[in-house]
Amino acid sequence: MKAIQFTGYGDISEKVIISEIQKPILNxxxxxxxxxxxxxxxxxxxxxxxxxxxVRKFKLPATLGYDVSGIVVDKDKNVTDFNIGDEVFSKVNKQGTFTEFVVVHKDIISLKPKNVNFEEAASLPLVGLTAIQALKRGKLKEGDKVLVHAGSGGVGSFAIQYAKYKGAYVYTTTSTENVEWVKKLGADVVIDYKSQNYLDIVSNVDLVLDTLGNKFTEDAFKVIKTGGKVISLVGPIDKETASRMKLNFFVKLILAWRRRKITKHIRLKSAYYSLIFMRANAKQLNEIAELVESGIVKTNLDKVFTFNDALQALLYVKKGRTKGKVVINVKA
Ligand SMILES: NC(=O)c1ccc[n+]([C@@H]2O[C@H](COP(=O)([O-])OP(=O)(O)OC[C@H]3O[C@@H](n4cnc5c(N)ncnc54)[C@H](OP(=O)(O)O)[C@@H]3O)[C@@H](O)[C@H]2O)c1
Incomplete structure (x- = not known):
């Protein structure tokens, strides 16, 4: 079967190939x-x-991809929740999804939302799970004020809709071209970062969802209220996460040094800070399917590429200007 793989670490244009690989065996x-x-x-x-x-070793060449939508064509005898022919979607943990057949553990699959096609379904798992897990980690509740950075991105566009569903007041940042589009997702205040400085507009929020990192992680502490929360997808590893990762003493020391400015901000603002590593989760995937079926969350496809154009899809995402999600059709 065909697969989009990478042959080594480095430049995408040089390392991505279409290969012929073995069909996976069911365990x-x-x-x-x-x-x-x-x-x-x-x-x-x-x-x-x-x-x-x-943090993750790959046996090269390795198949790319984490999100998948498709049809169940076989299953282990222990699997009773899914049947041959079921239309499903998933975010996998290990085997890459950019290939014709994927084996997935039954506990991280969900039935695809009935009201969307396979392209739209494939756009949901990783960003949806990330947004839900980040906002849950931030204990978002009704009436909270939240700043979601990069509202036009994959995670941001889902997080805005989810935060609104939870009854939050949502600030978001995006560029001029995307302002109207992001307003339609439901954000209460859309800040055009090309003409406005969000630090002049946002203050005293309960929570910041930091999708951008670096200066944005540090500056998040300027806009939260005392006792507020900063949940990052890209910032330094927090102390609790580092402890859970069972890292050795020296690695922990390096991580503590890297987050030293954040540690200072946490102390000054009595704040909570956490870096999220999203995880596959079928219960939350089911929640995503329900939110989509009930029209609460809408899918947002920027571009759809053919399998043979997968490299173009990767290069497009690398530019960092995606509006919603980029999808590749493996089987049209
Ligand atoms: N830790 C985890 O478990 C986890 C999970 C998911 C994602 N992530 C990470 O989180 C980040 C976001 O993921 P994503 O899928 O949402 O990315 P994405 O879809 O590629 O984000 C692209 C969007 O970012 C916006 N953007 C870029 N610079 C901006 C800025 N300065 N201010 C406001 N918006 C800006 C762009 O809007 P404009 O074109 O308008 O600038 C574009 O719409 C990535 O680094 C990703 O790797 C981490």
């Missing part, structure tokens, strides 16, 4: 999905560029 509790669509995440770019080498 206990797994489902075999015939892939229809997959989506591209900035994570795929980071993987190829070797930015995750320290």
């Amino acid at each position: 206990k509790d797994e489902v075999l999905i015939e892939t229809r669509s997959v989506s591209v995440n900035p994570l795929d770019i980071k993987v190829i560029e070797g930015k995750l080498k320290a």
Whole structure:
């Protein structure tokens, strides 16, 4: 079967190939999905560029991709929740999804929302799970004020809709071209970062969802209220997460040094800070399906590429200007 793989760490244009690989074999509790669509995440770019080498090792060449939608074509005898022919979607943990067939553990699959096609379904899992897990970590509740950075991105566009559903008041940032589009997602205050400085507009919020990192992570502490929360997708690893990762003493020391400015801000603002590593979660995937079926969350496709144009899809996402999500059709 065909697969989009990367052959080594480095430049996407040089390292991404279309390969012929073995069809995967079903193991206990797994489902075999015939892939229809997959989506591209900035994570795929980071993987190829070797930015995750320290936390995840790949046996190269390795198949890319985390999101998948498709049809169940086989299953292990222990799997009772899914049947052959079911239309499903998932965010996988290990095997790449940019290929014709994917085996996925039954516990991280959900039935695809009935009111969307495979392309739209594939666009949802990773960003939807991330937004839900980040806002849950931030204990978002009705009436809270939240700043979601990069409202036009994959995570941001989902997070705005989810935060509104939870009854929050939502500030977001985007560029001039996307302001009207992001308003339609439901954000209460859309800040055009090309003509406005969000630091002049946002203050005393309960929570910041930091999707941008670096200066944005530090500056988040300027706009939260005392005792507020900063949940980051890209900032330094927090102390609790570092402890959970069972890292050695020296690595922990390096991480503590890297987050030293954040540590100071946490102390000064009596704040809570956490870096999210999103995880596959079927319960939350079901929640995403329900939110989409009830029209509370809408999917947002920027571009759809063919399988043979997967490299173009990856290069497009690398530019960092995606409005919503980029999808690749594996089987039209
Ligand atoms: N830790 C985790 O578990 C986890 C999970 C998911 C994602 N992530 C990370 O989170 C980040 C966001 O992911 P994503 O999928 O949402 O990315 P994305 O879809 O590629 O984000 C692109 C969007 O970012 C916006 N943007 C870029 N610079 C901006 C700025 N200075 N201010 C406001 N908006 C800006 C762009 O809007 P304009 O074109 O208008 O600038 C574009 O719409 C990535 O680094 C990703 O790797 C981490």
